[in-house]
Amino acid sequence: MPKSTNAGRATLKEVAELAGVSLMTVSRAVRHPEVLAETTRKKVQAAIKKLNYIPDDAAGDLSSRKSTTVAVVIPSLHFEGHARTLDGLSSELRKHGLYILIADSFYSRSEDAELLRRILGRRPAGLVLINSAHSSEGVEVLQSAGVPVIETWDIPANPLDSVVGFSHAEVGAALTTHLIDQGHEYITFLGGPLDTDPRGNERLAGFKRTMTERGLDASRVVTVEQDHLTINAGKIGIARVLDRFPDTTASICLTDRVAMGAMMECRRRGVSVPDDLALTGHGDFEFSEHLVPSLTTTRIDAFGIGVHAARILHERITTNSMNDTERHVDVGFEVVVRDSSQAMRPSTRVKQRLHD
Amino acid sequence: MPKSTNAGRATLKEVAELAGVSLMTVSRAVRHPEVLAETTRKKVQAAIKKLNYIPDDAAGDLSSRKSTTVAVVIPSLHFEGHARTLDGLSSELRKHGLYILIADSFYSRSEDAELLRRILGRRPAGLVLINSAHSSEGVEVLQSAGVPVIETWDIPANPLDSVVGFSHAEVGAALTTHLIDQGHEYITFLGGPLDTDPRGNERLAGFKRTMTERGLDASRVVTVEQDHLTINAGKIGIARVLDRFPDTTASICLTDRVAMGAMMECRRRGVSVPDDLALTGHGDFEFSEHLVPSLTTTRIDAFGIGVHAARILHERITTNSMNDTERHVDVGFEVVVRDSSQAMRPSTRVKQRLHD
DNA sequence: CTGAAAGCGCTTACAG
DNA sequence: CTGAAAGCGCTTACAG
DSSP states (O other): OTTOTTTTOOOHHHHHHHHTSOHHHHHHHHHOGGGSOHHHHHHHHHHHHHHTOOOOHHHHHHHHTOOOEEEEEESOSOSHHHHHHHHHHHHHHGGGTOEEEEEEOOSSGGGHHHHHHHHHTTOOSEEEESSOOOOHHHHHHHHTSOSOEEEESSOOSSOSSEEEEOOHHHHHHHHHHHHHHTTOOOEEEEEOOSSSOHHHHHHHHHHHHHHHHTTOOTTOEEEOOOSSOOHHHHHHHHHHHHHHOTTOOEEEESSHHHHHHHHHHHHHHTOOTTTTOEEEOSSOOGGGGGSSSOOBEEEOOHHHHHHHHHHHHHHHHHHOOOSSSOOEEEOOOEEEOOGGGOOOOOOHHHHHHHTO | OTTOTTTTOOOHHHHHHHHTSOHHHHHHHHHOGGGSOHHHHHHHHHHHHHHTOOOOHHHHHHHHTOOOEEEEEESOSOSHHHHHHHHHHHHHHGGGTOEEEEEEOOSSGGGHHHHHHHHHTTOOSEEEESSOOOOHHHHHHHHTSOSOEEEESSOOSSOSSEEEEOOHHHHHHHHHHHHHHTTOOOEEEEEOOSSSOHHHHHHHHHHHHHHHHTTOOTTOEEEOOOSSOOHHHHHHHHHHHHHHOTTOOEEEESSHHHHHHHHHHHHHHTOOTTTTOEEEOSSOOTTGGGSSSOOBEEEOOHHHHHHHHHHHHHHHHHHOOOSSSOOEEEOOOEEEOOGGGOOOOOOHHHHHHHTO
């Protein structure tokens, strides 16, 4: 039996033969044992056990024209929030007998349509997108997918279909407001490459909008070219902030990783956080509350995003309706104020500025 | 077309009809276009494009008796090393057109056989286990799975099949040796619940063995009851270490998370690391090198474990042989010495002890 | 309560 | 270079 994946695996037919019943009866013994006569059921179950029979779900799906698989498109698991969403998704989906198929990262934008096609070749019952930036060809593929598509971790301006996320612009605005309320005026935004990160850009937009509304200088922005926003990017970035905007009293870091790097670099340079420089992050990573000083950040219910997405998916798959299920869920976020952004002490530096 | 997952999706047959050829010709156009006459090929490709045809891989698998799916059994993605292994696995498997099916965490040990059976129902070409602790029933299921099984992140005493991992006992021994070589004698091991973590136990065993070999007290062990070894567990744990073994000059923490918690708690208490207390972790998390002081730890090539496992799997699937492929790979680890365990200064405390 | 027929979407192996 | 037949492992829908 070379090449056969089914090597050694018992089939419905073999069980039926051993038990001396028809295929249908075995099928029923597996799925609706209660409809069988007890004697029959026992006979069949014994055969199943003896042969170690495990039904082939893919064959079942094909035959019954349904799908027990959900595809998750995720760029990488480098970000712990995304991993937690996957956990949430998985823990909820398994209740409904749905499996998760991973369609990982797009290395290049141009590849994404091809990868989406490949994953659709598995006939998933639905698609969950963790990162929703797609080429126009990718969008086309998704739109003609014929199955529910759920975008997460964002509230896109033009949703493809269902959405479970939060507003990144609001995140940027909320952190900025918090810092301004703490008495800061010279706030610098520390981010990554603007062209490849729509969500980071949204947070930046929230920062700019708020600064402008409050009559402050919204142009204080520093970026680090690294694609992955690592802790190291934060170290480099904060050095640049201190260099280009030495009067900065608070810096909004794109993520907690970046903020941690910034904090460590500050320590090395003898810049005191938050007295000399207040810092905020985004994402509430596990380490954030444990840093000294603990990090002010925004908390997202990452696991909940997964659970929510799973529920919407299940609802839409079973009812197969485009009806008024809550198809757009804003899970919101929470600003977690910690020591890294405590109210400034009334130092001379600040006072001077207030009278500039 | 209610309930049909295939809603709207074109099928081989429809393409064939539109193109005016047989099913086989369409099948060839998809898989071996080069064997077709150019006119035919173009005609078919036009039809494929027009109908937006995407072949159903599951049907193809069924028909050709092969599998393009690999199941990954992973407890949760809470540990970044495991997530990186998944990334490595995925990036390598996709080269061979293999998809990853996630079989997540066993909530209870008793469930594991059932979950393994369920995942085998998808007829995966192979199984990758990230966490290899299984009930005896689970082991039975795996042994009769009929497909390659790869255990990772460990070198079990009784491997089920293939293995890609490293020795946790050696990790424990290496860190202990390092600390002893730095002049430490009063070393305390800080770990988690011993009964649910075989790997942690192995590291502990390595610690004990080494301490004993060097004529030191191997009984200095403190545990925290938490199941998940969080940063917080480290905080609690180090307090306990300081309380129960106040003469400790170095502590081996089960993971980098635990070590980070320990470090933060030390800072809070005014215990200087490494001067008053040296600290080591395990896993080389992203934050570890950025802590102040930077954390001594062991580095594992997590991504590489995934790549390796994928290669073995692919090799075994395609050759379908149990031959002398390297079926047991020890990827080793590296002790990364950083500031948290620098050589002790010749303080009086130590000298006194040396003459105890 | 149980079964024989037809078919899910595709591929293998064989013809021509 | 192209096609008709049989079948992968299962389920649906219909009989009895």
